Amino acid sequence: MPSTTETEAQFAEFAHPERLVSTAWLAEHRGDAGLVVVESDEDVLLYETGHIPGAVKLDWHTDLNDPVTRDYLSPEAFAELMRRKGIGRDDTIVLYGDKSNWWATYALWVLALYGHHDTRILDGGRDLWVAEGREMTRDATQRPATDYPVVERDDTTLRAFRDDVLAHIGKPLVDVRSPEEYSGERTTAPAYPEEGALRAGHIPTAANVPWGKAVREDGTFRSRAELEAIYRDDAGLGDADDVVAYCRIGERSSHTWFVLTHLLGYPSVRNYDGSWTEWGSLVRVPIAIGAEPGEAPAR
């Protein structure tokens, strides 16, 4: 049974090294009792084209979002999902996915809202596992259903809503979108379709640190020293005790939330999942355009 205290030497420099596992570790431990491997991708069909043997799929859109209200699934639906996927409340969940774990960290953040204790990210994600020639299969995974309990979702600790963000302007705020989205040239990531927000720009005083800066070419996270330079120094987060991150719908900022919380150890980081698709359509909220953070409006 894997334990939360077992960590690999290569991750020891991080604030919470137990949150990362290497491809070599997973290859050895993926069959352990009490460990569930979960794949989470942008493309809903990518898992079916081949996945790590024994892995189950969690789709960010069809599984984790409520189908009607813009919110995450209800406590009852979450418990039902976990039961159906064969995940127990005490299981260790190792998440991996495409695009440098973009969606895997999003799933991990939603699991964190529900207080699932032991969740980890496969450093390098799906691409590194494939690049190393490790085993993939199209065989469907069958896990026995569990009795995952219905637990309340905590929306106060890791999640920020628009009024929280309005009150937070001027405090450490990270916009993890592309420079083009930040400056107001466009409302969606380059090469992604235009959709969802009526105004372009950023929340005044937010620093722009595109999420992908946190990973190397091979999709693994940068070293602690490199991450400190990016966030603590360049973005000016310093020793901030209260940080909010946002992007377009809160998925890219989940990646940054993971880096700030688990790799750098910031004590309080909230993800604003309403993000630009909400802020950019709200009436009378302040917006800054251009490459500079801009000033907090007078209150």
Next chain:
Amino acid sequence: MSLTPVLQEFVDDFAAVGEQDRLMLLLDHADALLALPARYADHPDLLERVLECQSPVFLFVEVDGGVVHVHATAPEEAPTTRGFASILVRGLDGATPDEALAVPADLSSMLGLERAVSPLRLRGMSGMLGRIQRQIRERTAGD
């Protein structure tokens, strides 16, 4: 508005199975997308980017002797998009321009994938079909 016989067959296939099997059916379509003919693979300038798709999808339409041929390329790591491209490529191949233009814009909604794939991801398929039909109109203008 009507479907080509092949597209009708595809739509019937999707309707005949349950929701989870529809995803597997879409995977079969993704697997069946052929590589571009060499004359297009060597000439990316001929291909049109489908901006409605999240992943880099390119397509090109030929109308030869009154018959439509669609060529498309989409990355392996975007199988949903590949599946939609494959349905259009094979479902329109050999049709007359009029038959291809008669395919309704909401073809994607006829596959019953709203819940399994999400409407957000179906948008790209409509984008592909719209661009294919526009190219057919351009190729046949003046005929």
